Amino acid sequence: MKKILSLLLVLVLAIGLLAGCTPAQDEPTPADEPADTPEATDDPAVDPSLAGTTVKVLLAYGGAENSFEQFTADTGINVEYIEISTGQALAQIQAADGVSAADVWFGGGVDSYISAAELGYLEAYVSPEAATIRDEYKDKDGYWTGLALVPAGFLVNNDVLAEKGLEAPQTWEDLADPAYHDEIIMASPAISGTQYAILNGLLQAMGEEAGWELWEKIDANVTTYAQGGGEPMPKTIAGEYAIGVLATVGSAYQAMEEAPVEVINPTDYIPWTPAPIGLFADAENPEGAKVMIDYFLSQQGQEKLMAADARIMTRPEVAIPDVMETLDASKLIVQDVKLFGSQREAVLARWAELIGDK
Amino acid sequence: MERRTLIRQTYKQFDKLILLVLIGLVGLFIVYPIVSIVAFSFRSGGEFSLTHYQSIFSPANRKLIWHSLWTASSAAFFSTVVAVMISLSAVLSGPRWQKGLEKAVMISMISPPFVSSLAFIILFGRRGLITYGLLGLSLNPYGPQSIVLLQALGGIAFASLLLFANLEQIDLFQVLASRDLGAKGQHTLKDIIFPALRPGILSAFFVLFTMNIADFSTPIIVGGSFKTLATEAYLIAVSTPNLGQAAAISVLMVPSALIAFYFYRRNMRLGQTIGAKRSIKDIDLGLRLPGWLRLIIFLPAISYFIITLLKYGVILVSAFANTSSGRIKWTLDYARTLPPNNLAAIGRSVGYSLIAALAATIIGLLISWYTHRRRLPLMEGVEFLTSLPYIIPGTFFGLGYVAAFSSQPLMLRGTAIILITNYCFRQLSVPIKAANTTFSMLDRSIDRAAKDLGASELQTFWTVLLSPLRTAFINSFITVFTSSMMAVGAIAFIVSPGRTVASMELFRSVGQGRYGLASFQAVLLIVIIFVFNLILLLFKDRKGGRDVSRTKRSK
Numbered sequence: 001m002k003k004i005l006s007l008l009l010v011l012v013l014a015i016g017l018l019a020g021c022t023p024a025q026d027e028p029t030p031a032d033e034p035a036d037t038p039e040a041t042d043d044p045a046v047d048p049s050l051a052g053t054t055v056k057v058l059l060a061y062g063g064a065e066n067s068f069e070q071f072t073a074d075t076g077i078n079v080e081y082i083e084i085s086t087g088q089a090l091a092q093i094q095a096a097d098g099v100s101a102a103d104v105w106f107g108g109g110v111d112s113y114i115s116a117a118e119l120g121y122l123e124a125y126v127s128p129e130a131a132t133i134r135d136e137y138k139d140k141d142g143y144w145t146g147l148a149l150v151p152a153g154f155l156v157n158n159d160v161l162a163e164k165g166l167e168a169p170q171t172w173e174d175l176a177d178p179a180y181h182d183e184i185i186m187a188s189p190a191i192s193g194t195q196y197a198i199l200n201g202l203l204q205a206m207g208e209e210a211g212w213e214l215w216e217k218i219d220a221n222v223t224t225y226a227q228g229g230g231e232p233m234p235k236t237i238a239g240e241y242a243i244g245v246l247a248t249v250g251s252a253y254q255a256m257e258e259a260p261v262e263v264i265n266p267t268d269y270i271p272w273t274p275a276p277i278g279l280f281a282d283a284e285n286p287e288g289a290k291v292m293i294d295y296f297l298s299q300q301g302q303e304k305l306m307a308a309d310a311r312i313m314t315r316p317e318v319a320i321p322d323v324m325e326t327l328d329a330s331k332l333i334v335q336d337v338k339l340f341g342s343q344r345e346a347v348l349a350r351w352a353e354l355i356g357d358k
Numbered sequence: 359m360e361r362r363t364l365i366r367q368t369y370k371q372f373d374k375l376i377l378l379v380l381i382g383l384v385g386l387f388i389v390y391p392i393v394s395i396v397a398f399s400f401r402s403g404g405e406f407s408l409t410h411y412q413s414i415f416s417p418a419n420r421k422l423i424w425h426s427l428w429t430a431s432s433a434a435f436f437s438t439v440v441a442v443m444i445s446l447s448a449v450l451s452g453p454r455w456q457k458g459l460e461k462a463v464m465i466s467m468i469s470p471p472f473v474s475s476l477a478f479i480i481l482f483g484r485r486g487l488i489t490y491g492l493l494g495l496s497l498n499p500y501g502p503q504s505i506v507l508l509q510a511l512g513g514i515a516f517a518s519l520l521l522f523a524n525l526e527q528i529d530l531f532q533v534l535a536s537r538d539l540g541a542k543g544q545h546t547l548k549d550i551i552f553p554a555l556r557p558g559i560l561s562a563f564f565v566l567f568t569m570n571i572a573d574f575s576t577p578i579i580v581g582g583s584f585k586t587l588a589t590e591a592y593l594i595a596v597s598t599p600n601l602g603q604a605a606a607i608s609v610l611m612v613p614s615a616l617i618a619f620y621f622y623r624r625n626m627r628l629g630q631t632i633g634a635k636r637s638i639k640d641i642d643l644g645l646r647l648p649g650w651l652r653l654i655i656f657l658p659a660i661s662y663f664i665i666t667l668l669k670y671g672v673i674l675v676s677a678f679a680n681t682s683s684g685r686i687k688w689t690l691d692y693a694r695t696l697p698p699n700n701l702a703a704i705g706r707s708v709g710y711s712l713i714a715a716l717a718a719t720i721i722g723l724l725i726s727w728y729t730h731r732r733r734l735p736l737m738e739g740v741e742f743l744t745s746l747p748y749i750i751p752g753t754f755f756g757l758g759y760v761a762a763f764s765s766q767p768l769m770l771r772g773t774a775i776i777l778i779t780n781y782c783f784r785q786l787s788v789p790i791k792a793a794n795t796t797f798s799m800l801d802r803s804i805d806r807a808a809k810d811l812g813a814s815e816l817q818t819f820w821t822v823l824l825s826p827l828r829t830a831f832i833n834s835f836i837t838v839f840t841s842s843m844m845a846v847g848a849i850a851f852i853v854s855p856g857r858t859v860a861s862m863e864l865f866r867s868v869g870q871g872r873y874g875l876a877s878f879q880a881v882l883l884i885v886i887i888f889v890f891n892l893i894l895l896l897f898k899d900r901k902g903g904r905d906v907s908r909t910k911r912s913k
Contacts, residue, residue: 102855
């Protein structure tokens with residue numbers, strides 16, 4: 001009897017210990033504590049009881065974090081985020097049997113969203129704000145909605161090009177030129193959603209056969225693939241590589257002011273992916289998450305987001321950012337975004353075969 | 359009378375309770391994750407299968423095994439050689455210098471391992487300040503040679519500390535006798551000092567080898583297309599859903615860890631049994647050595663400290679300057695553009711590490727007490743288990759936590775607990791070792807005296823033994839705190855939104871090539887670790903209670 005009693009006590013104590021630890025997780029660290037009382041919001045749609053709650057975000061949208069403060073000021077909802085490539089996020093959720101430990105998936109490649117929706121990791125949510133957004137930029141069931149269009153192209157470092165006596169590449173074909181050997185940095189499409197969109201987009205635009213042939217030649221010029229879409233830009237700016245293949249978004253244009261780099265929009269094809277936003281099925285704060293989704297799909301939110309990182313926003317009411325004036329929209333690849341998801345496994349398998357153990 | 363027996367009974371029950379909780383915690387946070395990850399590696403599609411292992415031995419993977427083996431062993435070899443030189447320099451330079459040397463080595467440990475990679479790329483990268491800025495070269499720094507170099511550099515401090523402990527075990531009188539009998543300095547070194555270092559050397563080599571095998575951060579950052587087992591396990595774990603495959607690869611790293619473990623424990627045992635004699639650290643030995651030998655010994659040691667200084671210097675400069683053009687342009691941009699979640703991440707790092715350090719120290723002291731003071735049956739086994747996480751690859755332990763705590767009823771993913779317990783149990787053997795050493799120097803008759811005076815076991819621990827444990831307590835606290843602040847290996851798999859920590863954010867910045875930002879983050883992290891170390895050391899120096907740990911047992 002005594003033994004059973006003491007065993008019970010142990011259990012109680014152990015549970016107590018665990019429970020004792022838990023408050024730490026809800027306590028906001030001093031740095032992200034909200035303003036004393038969240039201001040009343042102008043937006044009547046926001047339920048005041050959500051103020052002070054926290055939305056957890058898996059983020060693959062460079063620069064968006066700079067608009068979160070504004071979101072918190074406008075809605076009273078706090079944001080906690082971790083930057084993670086969408087391919088990586090999908091893999092980890094799969095490994096954890098569908099546990100995302102987050103509320104909102106923000107930005108990145110649409111392919112992972114499509115796969116995640118099929119696997120049941122996402123919750124359908126048709127935002128009332130999405131009405132004016134074109135159908136190609138959103139999922140019809142509401143598993144994901146495009147925030148912006150992410151065009152892809154090159155960032156070149158003019159210093160490095162000049163030193164090596166190279167011209168800047170203008171087309172995807174140019175990248176296959178052996179003169180660029182070991183001067184190109186691009187991410188692995190298995191990890192980076194943008195890079196996957198480039199891969200799949202070009203395959204759709206050029207046709208499977210010609211597309212793979214080109215990728216094989218480009219691969220010969222690349223010595224190492226970056227482990228995320230965030231890597232090519234800083235390494236090109238730092239002059240480690242002459243050419244970065246990347247999302248030509250606001251931060252890339254901004255870099256032109258600080259470093260001898262230049263954004264090049266390819267003259268043959270401009271691949272693109274919608275940068276989606278979605279709601280996780282295991283969200284702990286789904287109501288807060290929906291407020292966030294609505295906010296960033298609203299005109300006001302889209303403008304804030306564009307100010308944080310210039311992209312072509314999906315809402316037709318929001319003008320194309322000034323820096324992208326040079327972008328020739330007719331070169332945007334005409335593609336079926338749904339194929340990004342359905343072909344993902346096959347395309348990546350062929351890709352893995354193509355690059356070997358690089 | 360009634361009441362007294364009642365109190366006694368309560369103490370006894372409480373005593374049992376604590377013991378059970380300790381065993382429960384070790385079972386839950388050490389044994390269970392290890393079992394889970396091994397089980398995971400043998401499972402495919404819900405059934406027992408060897409598929410993951412079969413695919414490991416494909417030709418492509420055999421190359422990875424070979425890569426891992428040679429880079430890890432050469433780096434461990436170089437670290438150990440330099441560490442031997444550093445510890446011999448300590449022997450040769452007299453007690454005062456020796457203290458300074460030990461402190462310098464300790465300080466050189468305060469930086470996350472990949473900070474060296476960061477400094478290396480800033481100096482010797484394609485746009486390095488030295489290679490490009492000074493020499494006008496554009497060398498590709500990414501490759502196996504850089505992995506070996508940086509892992510070797512990273513291991514030196516650890517190996518030196520192990521060897522310093524060995525030095526203490528050398529019998530001073532033996533050395534003095536050899537000198538008085540007219541032995542030349544080099545013979546004393548070769549015949550007395552070197553043999554005494556041997557167990558430490560073996561232990562250092564194998565422990566470093568294991569750490570290098572498991573290290574994915576260095577190869578990811580400077581390895582380029584050169585892949586190792588650790589990078590493959592990491593990439594598979596973070597970029598494919600195939601956790602079983604990653605698990606299998608990390609299981610492969612375990613045999614070497616077990617060998618390391620054997621030598622490490624043997625060395626530690628030696629350290630615990632000897633130690634009563636006067637050590638050679640107390641006086642200047644005045645060994646005479648030929649000039650060439652002095653050079654061989656001192657040069658690597660001195661170079662190590664110069665390189666370390668250079669490393670900190672480079673990081674400091676590049677935190678406040680733009681170096682990408684090969685020249686230095688001062689700027690405060692990195693401080694200004696620090697991502698908004700970074701300050702919270704630092705706060706979290708400090709908070710989690712403090713809690714983990716406190717928990718590890720308390721749990722560790724108690725386990726040591728039950729094992730070595732109370733000599734309870736089976737506790738030897740429990741203690742053995744606690745030393746496993748320290749030595750097994752971080753990747754393995756981290757994936758173990760993913761496998762163990764990703765589903766109900768033990769769903770801890772996304773919580774702070776999973777990070778804190780991972781920090782805590784990874785380092786649990788540190789306080790246990792420290793307490794073991796203290797206990798071995800305390801005469802057991804104190805406990806008996808206390809018990810004769812009517813104290814219960816727990817009262818004895820609380821009133822008599824706790825005060826001498828003070829030094830061990832604070833030292834372990836500092837070590838666990840510092841390592842937790844810098845940890846990446848096991849943590850990389852279990853961070854989640856709102857739970858990211860400073861070391862991970864730094865790792866990400868280095869990986870992405872944001873060198874300025876990374877340097878700034880590194881400086882912040884290093885400064886914080888330094889400040890906390892200083893504060894904690896103040897506690898240690900404050901006179902509080904009698905420090906019995908220094909009173910050595912008389913014969």
